[in-house]
Amino acid sequence: MPHDMLPITSVWLTCQQPARDQRRGRYVPETSSHPGKMLPHLAAHAINSFTAPGDLVFDPMCGSGTTLVEAMHLGRRAIGVDIEPRFTRLAAANIDLAVRQGAAGTATVFTGDATDLLSLVPAAAVGRVGLVLTSPPYGRGTHGLVRATGARVTKRDHLYGDRRQGNLAYAGWTRLLDGFTQILTACHRLLRPGGIVVITCRPVRRHRDDLIDLPGELLTAARAASLEPVQRCAAMLAAVREGQIVHRANMFGLIAVRRSRAAGIPVHLVAHEDVLVLRRR
Numbered sequence: 001m002p003h004d005m006l007p008i009t010s011v012w013l014t015c016q017q018p019a020r021d022q023r024r025g026r027y028v029p030e031t032s033s034h035p036g037k038m039l040p041h042l043a044a045h046a047i048n049s050f051t052a053p054g055d056l057v058f059d060p061m062c063g064s065g066t067t068l069v070e071a072m073h074l075g076r077r078a079i080g081v082d083i084e085p086r087f088t089r090l091a092a093a094n095i096d097l098a099v100r101q102g103a104a105g106t107a108t109v110f111t112g113d114a115t116d117l118l119s120l121v122p123a124a125a126v127g128r129v130g131l132v133l134t135s136p137p138y139g140r141g142t143h144g145l146v147r148a149t150g151a152r153v154t155k156r157d158h159l160y161g162d163r164r165q166g167n168l169a170y171a172g173w174t175r176l177l178d179g180f181t182q183i184l185t186a187c188h189r190l191l192r193p194g195g196i197v198v199i200t201c202r203p204v205r206r207h208r209d210d211l212i213d214l215p216g217e218l219l220t221a222a223r224a225a226s227l228e229p230v231q232r233c234a235a236m237l238a239a240v241r242e243g244q245i246v247h248r249a250n251m252f253g254l255i256a257v258r259r260s261r262a263a264g265i266p267v268h269l270v271a272h273e274d275v276l277v278l279r280r281r
Ligand SMILES: C[S@@+](CC[C@H](N)C(=O)[O-])C[C@H]1O[C@@H](n2cnc3c(N)ncnc32)[C@H](O)[C@@H]1O
Pocket: 034, 036, 037, 038, 039, 060, 061, 062, 063, 064, 065, 066, 067, 081, 082, 083, 084, 087, 112, 113, 114, 115, 134, 135, 136, 137, 138, 160, 161, 166, 167, 168, 169, 179
Protein backbone atom coordinates (compact mmCIF):
# COMPACT_ATOMS: atom_id res chain seq x y z
CA MET A 1 0.00 0.00 0.00
CA PRO A 2 1.49 3.42 -0.92
CA HIS A 3 2.16 5.51 2.19
CA ASP A 4 -0.60 8.03 1.35
CA MET A 5 -3.27 5.39 0.49
CA LEU A 6 -6.32 5.46 2.77
CA PRO A 7 -7.00 2.32 4.84
CA ILE A 8 -10.09 0.28 3.89
CA THR A 9 -12.91 1.45 6.14
CA SER A 10 -15.82 -0.72 5.04
CA VAL A 11 -16.57 -3.86 3.05
CA TRP A 12 -19.51 -3.88 0.63
CA LEU A 13 -21.18 -7.30 0.21
CA THR A 14 -21.82 -6.77 -3.48
CA CYS A 15 -21.51 -10.35 -4.75
CA GLN A 16 -23.75 -12.43 -2.49
CA GLN A 17 -25.56 -13.32 -5.73
CA PRO A 18 -23.56 -14.23 -8.87
CA ALA A 19 -23.24 -11.37 -11.36
CA ARG A 20 -25.44 -13.10 -13.96
CA ASP A 21 -28.26 -13.45 -11.41
CA GLN A 22 -27.92 -9.77 -10.51
CA ARG A 23 -28.42 -8.89 -14.20
CA ARG A 24 -30.99 -11.51 -15.20
CA GLY A 25 -34.24 -9.86 -16.37
CA ARG A 26 -32.93 -6.39 -15.50
CA TYR A 27 -30.45 -6.10 -18.42
CA VAL A 28 -30.84 -7.22 -22.05
CA PRO A 29 -29.11 -10.58 -22.71
CA GLU A 30 -26.58 -8.93 -25.12
CA THR A 31 -25.08 -7.18 -22.06
CA SER A 32 -22.88 -10.26 -21.63
CA SER A 33 -20.90 -9.01 -24.66
CA HIS A 34 -19.31 -6.20 -22.61
CA PRO A 35 -15.95 -7.46 -21.27
CA GLY A 36 -15.69 -5.41 -18.07
CA LYS A 37 -19.05 -4.73 -16.42
CA MET A 38 -19.57 -3.31 -12.94
CA LEU A 39 -21.61 -5.44 -10.53
CA PRO A 40 -25.18 -4.03 -10.40
CA HIS A 41 -25.24 -4.41 -6.59
CA LEU A 42 -22.02 -2.39 -6.34
CA ALA A 43 -23.50 0.42 -8.45
CA ALA A 44 -26.76 0.37 -6.46
CA HIS A 45 -24.88 0.47 -3.14
CA ALA A 46 -22.81 3.49 -4.22
CA ILE A 47 -25.86 5.34 -5.55
CA ASN A 48 -27.88 4.61 -2.40
CA SER A 49 -25.00 5.65 -0.15
CA PHE A 50 -24.08 8.95 -1.80
CA THR A 51 -27.22 10.35 -3.49
CA ALA A 52 -30.92 10.96 -2.88
CA PRO A 53 -33.87 10.39 -5.27
CA GLY A 54 -33.90 13.02 -8.03
CA ASP A 55 -30.11 13.56 -7.88
CA LEU A 56 -28.00 13.51 -11.05
CA VAL A 57 -25.58 10.58 -11.43
CA PHE A 58 -22.89 10.54 -14.14
CA ASP A 59 -20.63 7.85 -15.65
CA PRO A 60 -18.03 9.07 -18.20
CA MET A 61 -17.13 5.48 -19.20
CA CYS A 62 -20.53 3.85 -18.89
CA GLY A 63 -20.02 0.70 -20.99
CA SER A 64 -23.20 -1.39 -20.87
CA GLY A 65 -24.89 1.23 -18.67
CA THR A 66 -24.86 -0.40 -15.21
CA THR A 67 -24.55 2.97 -13.42
CA LEU A 68 -27.41 4.39 -15.51
CA VAL A 69 -29.81 1.45 -15.06
CA GLU A 70 -29.25 1.18 -11.30
CA ALA A 71 -29.65 4.95 -10.92
CA MET A 72 -32.97 4.79 -12.82
CA HIS A 73 -34.33 1.98 -10.63
CA LEU A 74 -33.44 4.11 -7.59
CA GLY A 75 -35.31 7.14 -8.95
CA ARG A 76 -32.21 9.15 -9.91
CA ARG A 77 -31.47 10.97 -13.17
CA ALA A 78 -28.41 9.71 -15.00
CA ILE A 79 -26.10 10.61 -17.87
CA GLY A 80 -23.51 8.29 -19.41
CA VAL A 81 -20.78 8.52 -22.04
CA ASP A 82 -18.78 5.79 -23.79
CA ILE A 83 -16.45 5.96 -26.76
CA GLU A 84 -17.66 2.73 -28.37
CA PRO A 85 -20.95 3.03 -30.31
CA ARG A 86 -21.68 -0.67 -29.75
CA PHE A 87 -21.56 -0.11 -25.98
CA THR A 88 -23.71 3.03 -26.07
CA ARG A 89 -26.26 1.08 -28.16
CA LEU A 90 -26.18 -1.59 -25.45
CA ALA A 91 -26.58 1.01 -22.69
CA ALA A 92 -29.52 2.54 -24.61
CA ALA A 93 -31.18 -0.91 -24.85
CA ASN A 94 -30.71 -1.36 -21.09
CA ILE A 95 -32.17 2.09 -20.44
CA ASP A 96 -35.22 1.20 -22.61
CA LEU A 97 -35.69 -2.00 -20.63
CA ALA A 98 -35.57 -0.08 -17.32
CA VAL A 99 -38.21 2.33 -18.69
CA ARG A 100 -40.43 -0.61 -19.72
CA GLN A 101 -40.01 -2.05 -16.23
CA GLY A 102 -41.31 1.18 -14.70
CA ALA A 103 -38.04 2.57 -13.28
CA ALA A 104 -38.76 5.92 -11.65
CA GLY A 105 -35.63 7.68 -12.90
CA THR A 106 -34.39 8.75 -16.33
CA ALA A 107 -31.13 8.31 -18.23
CA THR A 108 -29.42 9.55 -21.40
CA VAL A 109 -26.31 8.17 -23.05
CA PHE A 110 -23.87 9.90 -25.43
CA THR A 111 -21.20 8.42 -27.71
CA GLY A 112 -17.82 10.14 -27.63
CA ASP A 113 -14.36 10.50 -26.12
CA ALA A 114 -14.72 11.36 -22.44
CA THR A 115 -11.35 13.13 -22.44
CA ASP A 116 -13.37 15.82 -24.25
CA LEU A 117 -16.28 15.49 -21.84
CA LEU A 118 -17.48 19.07 -21.62
CA SER A 119 -18.20 19.19 -25.35
CA LEU A 120 -20.37 16.05 -25.06
CA VAL A 121 -22.66 16.54 -22.08
CA PRO A 122 -25.37 19.21 -21.90
CA ALA A 123 -24.16 22.51 -20.43
CA ALA A 124 -27.08 22.27 -17.97
CA ALA A 125 -25.25 19.41 -16.22
CA VAL A 126 -22.27 21.58 -15.24
CA GLY A 127 -22.18 22.00 -11.45
CA ARG A 128 -25.25 19.74 -10.98
CA VAL A 129 -23.89 16.20 -10.68
CA GLY A 130 -24.23 14.64 -7.23
CA LEU A 131 -22.27 11.45 -7.95
CA VAL A 132 -19.77 10.36 -10.60
CA LEU A 133 -19.60 6.56 -10.52
CA THR A 134 -17.16 4.93 -12.91
CA SER A 135 -14.58 2.28 -13.60
CA PRO A 136 -11.76 2.69 -16.16
CA PRO A 137 -10.73 -0.10 -18.52
CA TYR A 138 -7.51 -1.72 -17.39
CA GLY A 139 -5.83 -3.40 -20.28
CA ARG A 140 -7.09 -4.42 -23.70
CA GLY A 141 -9.71 -6.78 -22.36
CA THR A 142 -10.66 -9.30 -19.72
CA HIS A 143 -11.30 -13.00 -19.58
CA GLY A 144 -14.63 -12.53 -21.35
CA LEU A 145 -16.85 -15.53 -21.93
CA VAL A 146 -15.48 -19.02 -22.27
CA ARG A 147 -16.80 -21.87 -24.43
CA ALA A 148 -15.47 -25.43 -24.31
CA THR A 149 -15.94 -27.38 -27.55
CA GLY A 150 -14.45 -30.86 -27.31
CA ALA A 151 -10.80 -30.49 -26.34
CA ARG A 152 -10.70 -26.76 -27.25
CA VAL A 153 -11.55 -23.80 -25.06
CA THR A 154 -12.32 -20.55 -26.85
CA LYS A 155 -12.91 -17.01 -25.55
CA ARG A 156 -15.34 -14.47 -26.89
CA ASP A 157 -16.33 -10.92 -25.98
CA HIS A 158 -13.07 -10.38 -24.15
CA LEU A 159 -11.93 -7.18 -25.95
CA TYR A 160 -13.25 -3.66 -25.50
CA GLY A 161 -13.43 -2.77 -29.20
CA ASP A 162 -11.59 -2.33 -32.47
CA ARG A 163 -10.62 1.29 -32.14
CA ARG A 164 -6.93 1.97 -31.81
CA GLN A 165 -7.44 5.64 -31.02
CA GLY A 166 -9.30 7.10 -28.12
CA ASN A 167 -10.33 3.94 -26.27
CA LEU A 168 -8.10 4.07 -23.21
CA ALA A 169 -8.19 0.27 -23.02
CA TYR A 170 -5.57 0.26 -25.81
CA ALA A 171 -3.57 3.26 -24.69
CA GLY A 172 -0.88 1.87 -22.38
CA TRP A 173 -0.55 2.82 -18.73
CA THR A 174 0.76 6.37 -19.09
CA ARG A 175 -1.92 7.39 -21.61
CA LEU A 176 -4.60 5.61 -19.57
CA LEU A 177 -3.65 7.53 -16.43
CA ASP A 178 -3.25 10.86 -18.28
CA GLY A 179 -6.60 10.34 -20.04
CA PHE A 180 -8.31 9.38 -16.78
CA THR A 181 -6.89 12.49 -15.08
CA GLN A 182 -8.35 14.60 -17.93
CA ILE A 183 -11.72 12.88 -17.50
CA LEU A 184 -11.73 13.42 -13.71
CA THR A 185 -10.75 17.09 -14.18
CA ALA A 186 -13.82 17.56 -16.40
CA CYS A 187 -15.97 15.59 -13.90
CA HIS A 188 -14.84 18.06 -11.23
CA ARG A 189 -16.51 20.81 -13.32
CA LEU A 190 -19.72 18.77 -13.56
CA LEU A 191 -19.92 18.06 -9.81
CA ARG A 192 -21.99 20.21 -7.50
CA PRO A 193 -20.15 21.51 -4.40
CA GLY A 194 -19.57 18.53 -2.10
CA GLY A 195 -20.38 16.13 -4.97
CA ILE A 196 -18.85 12.65 -4.75
CA VAL A 197 -16.74 10.57 -7.15
CA VAL A 198 -16.65 6.77 -6.74
CA ILE A 199 -14.04 4.86 -8.75
CA THR A 200 -13.88 1.07 -8.70
CA CYS A 201 -10.68 -0.72 -9.69
CA ARG A 202 -8.31 -3.49 -8.64
CA PRO A 203 -4.59 -4.15 -8.72
CA VAL A 204 -3.62 -5.47 -12.15
CA ARG A 205 -1.15 -8.25 -12.82
CA ARG A 206 0.87 -8.06 -16.04
CA HIS A 207 3.24 -10.74 -17.29
CA ARG A 208 2.29 -12.92 -14.30
CA ASP A 209 4.59 -11.46 -11.65
CA ASP A 210 4.37 -7.74 -12.43
CA LEU A 211 1.74 -6.25 -10.08
CA ILE A 212 0.54 -2.73 -10.85
CA ASP A 213 -1.05 -0.75 -8.02
CA LEU A 214 -3.89 0.67 -10.09
CA PRO A 215 -5.87 1.94 -7.07
CA GLY A 216 -2.81 3.92 -5.94
CA GLU A 217 -2.26 5.29 -9.47
CA LEU A 218 -5.92 6.31 -9.79
CA LEU A 219 -5.79 8.02 -6.41
CA THR A 220 -2.87 10.09 -7.70
CA ALA A 221 -4.91 10.92 -10.84
CA ALA A 222 -7.89 11.97 -8.70
CA ARG A 223 -5.72 14.21 -6.52
CA ALA A 224 -4.29 15.82 -9.67
CA ALA A 225 -7.91 16.58 -10.64
CA SER A 226 -8.37 18.42 -7.30
CA LEU A 227 -10.56 15.71 -5.80
CA GLU A 228 -10.20 15.05 -2.09
CA PRO A 229 -10.05 11.39 -0.93
CA VAL A 230 -12.64 10.67 1.76
CA GLN A 231 -12.94 6.89 1.98
CA ARG A 232 -11.60 3.65 0.59
CA CYS A 233 -13.83 0.56 0.65
CA ALA A 234 -13.65 -3.01 -0.59
CA ALA A 235 -16.47 -4.24 -2.84
CA MET A 236 -16.62 -8.03 -2.74
CA LEU A 237 -16.29 -9.98 -6.00
CA ALA A 238 -16.87 -13.15 -3.96
CA ALA A 239 -19.72 -14.19 -1.67
CA VAL A 240 -19.33 -14.26 2.10
CA ARG A 241 -21.11 -17.22 3.72
CA GLU A 242 -20.85 -17.83 7.47
CA GLY A 243 -17.64 -15.83 7.61
CA GLN A 244 -16.02 -17.73 4.73
CA ILE A 245 -15.23 -16.32 1.28
CA VAL A 246 -16.82 -18.28 -1.58
CA HIS A 247 -14.99 -17.29 -4.75
CA ARG A 248 -16.72 -16.69 -8.05
CA ALA A 249 -13.65 -16.78 -10.29
CA ASN A 250 -14.02 -18.25 -13.77
CA MET A 251 -11.88 -21.01 -15.23
CA PHE A 252 -9.23 -18.63 -16.68
CA GLY A 253 -8.80 -16.95 -13.30
CA LEU A 254 -8.31 -20.31 -11.60
CA ILE A 255 -5.86 -21.53 -14.25
CA ALA A 256 -3.81 -18.31 -14.05
CA VAL A 257 -3.48 -18.63 -10.27
CA ARG A 258 -2.53 -22.31 -10.48
CA ARG A 259 0.14 -21.58 -13.13
CA SER A 260 1.63 -18.74 -11.11
CA ARG A 261 1.77 -20.84 -7.96
CA ALA A 262 3.38 -23.69 -9.87
CA ALA A 263 6.01 -21.16 -10.96
CA GLY A 264 6.61 -20.17 -7.32
CA ILE A 265 4.66 -16.88 -7.42
CA PRO A 266 2.32 -16.86 -4.38
CA VAL A 267 -0.72 -15.15 -5.95
CA HIS A 268 -4.31 -15.37 -4.68
CA LEU A 269 -7.64 -15.19 -6.47
CA VAL A 270 -8.93 -11.61 -6.50
CA ALA A 271 -11.89 -11.44 -4.12
CA HIS A 272 -12.62 -7.70 -4.04
CA GLU A 273 -12.36 -4.45 -5.94
CA ASP A 274 -11.06 -1.27 -4.40
CA VAL A 275 -13.63 1.52 -4.18
CA LEU A 276 -12.11 4.99 -4.00
CA VAL A 277 -14.49 7.66 -2.69
CA LEU A 278 -13.52 11.28 -3.35
CA ARG A 279 -15.21 14.64 -2.98
CA ARG A 280 -15.17 17.91 -4.84
CA ARG A 281 -13.36 20.26 -2.52
C1 LIG B 1 -14.53 -0.99 -17.29
S1 LIG B 1 -15.50 -0.50 -18.64
C2 LIG B 1 -16.92 0.22 -17.86
C3 LIG B 1 -18.02 -0.79 -17.71
C4 LIG B 1 -19.30 -0.26 -17.14
N1 LIG B 1 -19.16 0.22 -15.79
C5 LIG B 1 -20.36 -1.35 -17.20
O1 LIG B 1 -20.87 -1.76 -16.14
O2 LIG B 1 -20.65 -1.84 -18.29
C6 LIG B 1 -14.68 0.93 -19.24
C7 LIG B 1 -15.34 1.56 -20.46
O3 LIG B 1 -14.58 2.73 -20.80
C8 LIG B 1 -14.78 2.94 -22.18
N2 LIG B 1 -13.79 3.90 -22.64
C9 LIG B 1 -12.48 3.71 -22.87
N3 LIG B 1 -11.88 4.84 -23.28
C10 LIG B 1 -12.84 5.80 -23.28
C11 LIG B 1 -12.84 7.19 -23.59
N4 LIG B 1 -11.74 7.83 -23.99
N5 LIG B 1 -14.02 7.86 -23.47
C12 LIG B 1 -15.17 7.21 -23.09
N6 LIG B 1 -15.21 5.90 -22.80
C13 LIG B 1 -14.06 5.21 -22.88
C14 LIG B 1 -14.66 1.54 -22.77
O4 LIG B 1 -15.25 1.47 -24.06
C15 LIG B 1 -15.39 0.71 -21.71
O5 LIG B 1 -16.73 0.47 -22.05
